[in-house]
Amino acid sequence: RQIKRLADYQAPAFLTHSIELEFVLDPAATQVTAISKISRQGAHQLPLMLDGHGFELLGIWLNNVPLTDYQQTDEQLVLSQLPDEFELKIVTQLNPAENTALEGLYLSGGAYCTQCEAEGFRRITYYQDRPDVLAVFTTHIIADGKSYPHLLSNGNLIADTLLANGQRRVSWFDPFPKPCYLFALVAGDFDELTDSYTTGSGREVALKFYVDKGNQQRAVFALESLKRAMLWDEQEFGLEYDLDIYMVVAVDFFNMGAMENKGLNVFNSKYVLANPQTATDVDYFNIESIIGHEYFHNWTGNRVTCRDWFQLSLKEGLTVFRDQQFSAAMGSPTLCRIDAIKTIRTAQFAEDAGPMAHPIRPEQVLEMNNFYTVTVYDKGAEVIRMQHTLLGQAGFRRGMDLYFQRFDGKAVTCDDFVQAMQDANERDFSQFRRWYQQAGTPQLRVTSAQDDALASFTLTLQQHTDATADGSPKLPLVLPVRLELISLDLSYRQQHLLVLTEERQSFVFEQVPANVRAVVLADFSAPVKLLQQISLDDLLFIAANASDGVARWDAMQQIWSDLVRQSVVAAHPVLIPASLLAMFRQLLDQPLDDLEFTAELLALPGFDTLAEQYPQIPVDSILDTLQSFRQQIASQLTAELTRCYQRLPRQPYQYQSMQVGIRKLQSLCLGYLAQAISATVISQKNAAADSDVITQLLQQHYLQADNMTDRQATLTAAVQAGLDLAQPLLLDLLEKDGHDPLIFDKWASLQVSLPTEKVFELIENIVNYPQFSWNNPNRVRAVFSAFSHYNPQQFHRADGRGYQLLASIVGKIDHSNPQLAARLVTPLLSWKRYDEARQLLIQQQLGQLRDQPGLSNDLFEKVARSLS
Ligand code: HT7
Ligand code: ZN
16 A cells, blocks of 8 residues: 655656547446647656556557557556657546446436546546646547436537437537546536526626436525625635636535536535425535535636645635635624534544544645545634734735736645745745644643733733644644733723744733733634633623624633533532523523524533543543533523523524524524423423423424424434434424435434434434435435434443444445545544543454455555554
8 A cells, every 4th residue: 555745746757738538428338538648848768657547448549559568557557668749549448337436437326427536537547647737628428418418528518419320429628727636527317507697807607507307496595606606706806707607516426515626516416405395504504605615616726726635725725714704704704603613623623633633734645535634624724714814804815816826727835825925915924834734733721910000911822732643743833812801891892913923922911901801712713722711700701791702602612611521520410500591591581683693602512522622532421411411401491491482483484694593593492492301300390381381392393394494403302302202203204305315314314313222223224215325425424424423322332332333334335435434434533532441342343444355545544543
């Protein structure tokens, strides 16, 4: 198994300037003819090395003469003694029907579809499958026009002819040189949704969405989102779309969320299709954000691309940052930020603390697919955000303008990006670059001292990053720290941006009145773990008074996290303090205008977030404490929760912020209320009455719902509280809408979140439904990712049954779809973070996986690193 290293990067010895591809489509024997124009780069006699994998080679021609003098290995074709400039023709044959890995050309529900990032193009033909070889692509697709009326590829349509044998031949030309990972082909019979967009400079762009038959109207929201994204990128960054047509195809078999192929995005149908009956508010949010993300890649990724795959964060971190800014502009910046912070605090902090820890620019890779991670994407976006914070909006824009001016049409590095930011603003970012080479989550320790006599306030910040599994160096980083000082009487407020560059620095503020409280790391201005000791009263003060909504929410999170810690130390759940309950009462009785934000303030942190606060995760204590807190809230605030729920008006569904807030707050109330009747926590006197009222509320909420968000809210509350009413309602959902794959997935995910042992029986049952398919990543994730991520009680069972189930599924899936298997295995990798008994149980499962014959590189890399 061959590890690739960033340090070994070498510029390509040859360049491919253009490639003309012809596909004659056939499910089991598609023929691909590739004619490339290639030239030697520099004076050398190195051979041309082409990557290829998993197809049959039918022939090679050099300048139209058959070539037989070549070497072929499992993964490469080596051609020696070539002229300086030449034309190479290669004919290959592929079997898309048997391609269950969903890389290269495959069939998805009867439609042909490609996925070439990161290294899927080599499954189509022999080619220099690396992002720094940019060629102009022409694509011809030949197929039966009746079965496949839509024959699509990148760029603009240039020809469409009927052949003598009744087949159709459609040709596309993409004038923008691109790396082969951006190549795409789709052939199928779809419903089409069409619109157009006129760019700021007056060019008309045709917009076309292709979806499964009958789903045309479900693509309307995605199409509207696309137009919003196109306008936003023009207004925010001055970036216009460049081709005559922008196409989006939705497919059901897909390994990730979506793919930004030039002019022809391919999407997981989950992130295109939406109507109120099938999609939740969260789905609508995700669709807008992912549609934006793929569109923004047209400039950050396609026009300027990566030199090598170690630079992945160049396009992904930057594009996530751009999609986050877009979502913030379309809705609430605070809520978007809270969303992003949750991802960092759960998955990213866990990755940093586990065996797969890597910097946002990794230095070595066995399987590239394993590095499409929350670190590269989301921490990468935080690193871009810090540059934005340090430079300000105008400075960041200057940097972006220079970046495009310098690198449009080129394949570049993360360093090139930072250099543009630095040069455009005449700043020195040399220390900042450490963020690209250093893995791990910095801890930021805060202490403060107030000197009333001198009217000064001193804040001391200290940073430290623990060693990580990859052994990368740990030097002091540049940490932008947003700070607000507020006096207790609210007469004084000052906001500052501190920049910590040393291991320890003190910042002194003069003319500060007595009794000031510091809000540190407002807006989560750096992706760090904040360590500060603050009293409950001060946290409640910050939660009520900080100017920054994120800081207010964060103060509530810290309160809960402190209470969980106290419970872990005491070995039993503590009582929720009266002052905290009083705050809940106040919020429930007078919800803020922003109801969605109120719901966030009233929500407990999840198991994953809390777990990341402990080097060794006290699984049972955290779970017991969370359960106790939910029940304490439910029993003490039953009346307030019921009142809050009942006061909120329900209206015919629209995806609109006021309504989203109502639904979220009602859902939160129902979640707590369901807990009130899940155990004998209500006083005997009121038990029967409360129980009836709450059961009725839940039932009505489901039955009267005109949308999926409310239905899902009831079902989640009922399943998690283990209520009897859950099963009949789930059956109702399945019987009415379970034929729709996306609803089936929701139904399955709800079932597997049941926190009792019965869940194993349910899982066995789900995989036997005709709607379930082991070859469809959405189906598999709906069951097994949902189980391992959203059912910590059963996944972390002390008898190991949860671990065993996941490991057996991972082992099975690895034969058909290694990329999917390697993603599913993630929750098992951090076994060292659990108690000894659980460590042994997980280790045993990982050991069996490692020894499985024919293990993929994808899975091997992760399991081996975890066990080393
Ligand atoms: N750039 C894409 C990353 C990707 C991918 C997408 C779909 C299937 C497999 C994939 N491998 C890598 C997605 C994005 O970040 O926009
Ligand atoms: Zn992306």
